[in-house]
Amino acid sequence: MPMIHHHISALRAAIQPYRAAQRIALVPTMGNLHDGHLELVNIAKQHADIVVVSIFVNPTQFGVGEDFDSYPRTLDEDVAKLATVGADYVFAPNIDEMYPVLPPPTTVRAGAITEQLCGKTRPTHFDGVGIVVSKLFNIVQPNVAIFGQKDYQQLAIIKQLVRDLSYSIEIIGAPIVRAADGLALSSRNQYLSESERQTAPILQQELQYLAKRIGGNHQPLDVLLAASRQRITSAGFVIDYLDIKTAQLDSLKTDGSSVNFNENQQDLVILVAAWLGRARLLDNQLVTANTV
Amino acid sequence: MPMIHHHISALRAAIQPYRAAQRIALVPTMGNLHDGHLELVNIAKQHADIVVVSIFVNPTQFGVGEDFDSYPRTLDEDVAKLATVGADYVFAPNIDEMYPVLPPPTTVRAGAITEQLCGKTRPTHFDGVGIVVSKLFNIVQPNVAIFGQKDYQQLAIIKQLVRDLSYSIEIIGAPIVRAADGLALSSRNQYLSESERQTAPILQQELQYLAKRIGGNHQPLDVLLAASRQRITSAGFVIDYLDIKTAQLDSLKTDGSSVNFNENQQDLVILVAAWLGRARLLDNQLVTANTV
Numbered sequence: 001m002p003m004i005h006h007h008i009s010a011l012r013a014a015i016q017p018y019r020a021a022q023r024i025a026l027v028p029t030m031g032n033l034h035d036g037h038l039e040l041v042n043i044a045k046q047h048a049d050i051v052v053v054s055i056f057v058n059p060t061q062f063g064v065g066e067d068f069d070s071y072p073r074t075l076d077e078d079v080a081k082l083a084t085v086g087a088d089y090v091f092a093p094n095i096d097e098m099y100p101v102l103p104p105p106t107t108v109r110a111g112a113i114t115e116q117l118c119g120k121t122r123p124t125h126f127d128g129v130g131i132v133v134s135k136l137f138n139i140v141q142p143n144v145a146i147f148g149q150k151d152y153q154q155l156a157i158i159k160q161l162v163r164d165l166s167y168s169i170e171i172i173g174a175p176i177v178r179a180a181d182g183l184a185l186s187s188r189n190q191y192l193s194e195s196e197r198q199t200a201p202i203l204q205q206e207l208q209y210l211a212k213r214i215g216g217n218h219q220p221l222d223v224l225l226a227a228s229r230q231r232i233t234s235a236g237f238v239i240d241y242l243d244i245k246t247a248q249l250d251s252l253k254t255d256g257s258s259v260n261f262n263e264n265q266q267d268l269v270i271l272v273a274a275w276l277g278r279a280r281l282l283d284n285q286l287v288t289a290n291t292v
Numbered sequence: 293m294p295m296i297h298h299h300i301s302a303l304r305a306a307i308q309p310y311r312a313a314q315r316i317a318l319v320p321t322m323g324n325l326h327d328g329h330l331e332l333v334n335i336a337k338q339h340a341d342i343v344v345v346s347i348f349v350n351p352t353q354f355g356v357g358e359d360f361d362s363y364p365r366t367l368d369e370d371v372a373k374l375a376t377v378g379a380d381y382v383f384a385p386n387i388d389e390m391y392p393v394l395p396p397p398t399t400v401r402a403g404a405i406t407e408q409l410c411g412k413t414r415p416t417h418f419d420g421v422g423i424v425v426s427k428l429f430n431i432v433q434p435n436v437a438i439f440g441q442k443d444y445q446q447l448a449i450i451k452q453l454v455r456d457l458s459y460s461i462e463i464i465g466a467p468i469v470r471a472a473d474g475l476a477l478s479s480r481n482q483y484l485s486e487s488e489r490q491t492a493p494i495l496q497q498e499l500q501y502l503a504k505r506i507g508g509n510h511q512p513l514d515v516l517l518a519a520s521r522q523r524i525t526s527a528g529f530v531i532d533y534l535d536i537k538t539a540q541l542d543s544l545k546t547d548g549s550s551v552n553f554n555e556n557q558q559d560l561v562i563l564v565a566a567w568l569g570r571a572r573l574l575d576n577q578l579v580t581a582n583t584v
Contacts, residue, residue, distance in 0.1 A: 008458060008460075012460055017312075019311050019312060020309075020311060020312035020313075021312075098458070100455065101455070101456070104403075104456040105402060105403030105404060105405065105452060105456060106400070106401065106402050106403055106422075106452060106453055106456035106457060107399070107400075107401045107403065108398070108399075108400050108457070109398065109399045109401070110397060110398045111396075111397030111398055111399065112397060113397065130398075131456070131457070134426075134457050134458075135457055135458040136458075137430075138429075138457055138458045138459045138460065139458050139460070141433060160397060160398060161398055163392065163393070164393070164396040164397065164398035164423070165398060165400070165423070165426050165427055165430055166300060166390070166426075166427040166428075166430045166431050167430045168300075168304060168430065168431070
């Protein structure tokens with residue numbers, strides 16, 4: 001079983017002896033672990049000797065009226081699952097330990113990249129991510145940290161944070177883990193009713209459909225996107241966004257026409273966020289230049 | 293002589309072996325070192341086995357029209373001085389090394405505490421301090437860092453940053469080092485003409501005068517401050533601010549009357565920033581509750 005620490009000082013004391021000669025990995029989570037999280041640990045173990053998994057439902061990344069109170073907390077089950085994949089330490093602080101002053105007066109803001117996509121409808125979310133990730137980096141001082149690619153924008157923001165704040169931490173994005181029917185695993189999937197759960201894989205199907213058609217000489221992008229949005233909405237979703245960006249999350253410089261990959265040679269990403277009942281689902285699909 | 297490193301990776305590799313069993317101190321400076329800086333190193337050596345002095349004129353903490361271009365750069369002399377006090381490593385990066393993207397999109401902002409005093413007339417200054425100090429903390433990962441109390445607001449901001457971002461770094465404020473006539477040492481004192489240099493100690497004399505009179509049953513605070521401002525202005529200064537705050541930089545809750553220390557039992561600080569010719573001079577005086 002992994003060792004559990006609830007206090008910063010105890011965790012730091014426990015991992016300090018490894019710093020001289022071994023690599024430490026951090027896997028930040030909000031708990032309620034599923035196979036996607038366990039895959040983060042598997043990847044962490046390939047890049048480090050010691051794996052620290054943090055479990056903290058971070059209040060500062062939830063907005064007013066969001067699901068902070070109802071977010072599932074399942075520490076005992078989480079620890080049992082982490083034992084099966086060989087995590088070494090669990091850091092499970094309470095709110096006071098992480099935020100002696102809440103909200104903290106200090107902000108860590110990654111700038112323009114946070115203002116698009118999820119940042120438009122969750123305007124305080126990435127400030128909360130920025131501060132909690134900075135804190136976890138400073139507490140654990142890992143050599144490597146693993147984040148899921150399902151939260152594509154979050155991963156891009158954290159890479160920028162590491163560059164801009166000179167953290168000497170290797171950031172690894174882990175591929176999305178999906179259910180057999182294609183739905184990206186997420187703790188929030190349990191908010192879905194049985195019939196919503198049947199509907200949910202449509203998001204991923206639309207991403208795959210678009211991925212096959214955005215290169216070459218298919219329809220103009222805005223026509224493709226409009227048709228996808230129509231189908232997703234008709235299936236019962238309320239779309240937050242469905243958009244195509246460069247892999248760095250820059251906007252495409254197009255006049256709405258299809259993208260010629262042979263010309264631009266850029267990797268793209270299709271991103272979607274949509275509500276289905278109580279669940280806000282995220283998904284994305286990378287489209288690399290040499291695959292179309 | 294201390295070892296000089298210009299690159300982050302080289303510095304980190306050099307100090308990595310000490311992490312297991314020895315304490316590392318960071319002394320951040322902008323170079324052009326005087327006896328005040330050397331005292332920071334002396335204090336650092338009392339708290340750590342290895343002392344790293346950073347020398348970096350940080351562009352992001354200078355505003356438009358400020359003295360970034362003319363700020364004195366004297367690396368060779370600085371290193372020679374650091375040798376006399378036994379600093380172990382000098383980290384002297386160039387701007388590209390510290391800021392691959394300038395300005396960096398990420399901001400580290402300490403909130404309301406930055407908006408008063410120096411923050412009013414230098415609105416971007418403490419954002420620059422926030423990011424460069426975060427970067428230096430992440431690069432060096434010191435156990436302890438030493439900052440001068442002359443920059444009182446900066447020291448308070450850094451203490452808050454350490455708390456809010458969970459840095460495991462002990463922050464030590466070093467007493468102000470003064471010339472024989474009382475002027476606080478500063479690299480910017482060399483901007484003073486000979487006659488301005490004769491005038492400059494008036495700032496410290498006024499702080500001492502106020503410190504003796506703000507407790508007990510002397511004149512109301514606002515009357516005392518107005519008279520001090522008048523004398524400082526008459527001597528040829530242009531005052532940025534002269535104010536009295538709690539030691540935590542909260543505003544005093546008074547009706548303008550004198551502070552009764554026996555009642556409030558709070559430590560206070562008198563802070564001044566004033567231009568004399570080309571030089572913007574800073575000074576401050578702590579007034580502890582049990583001294584009046």
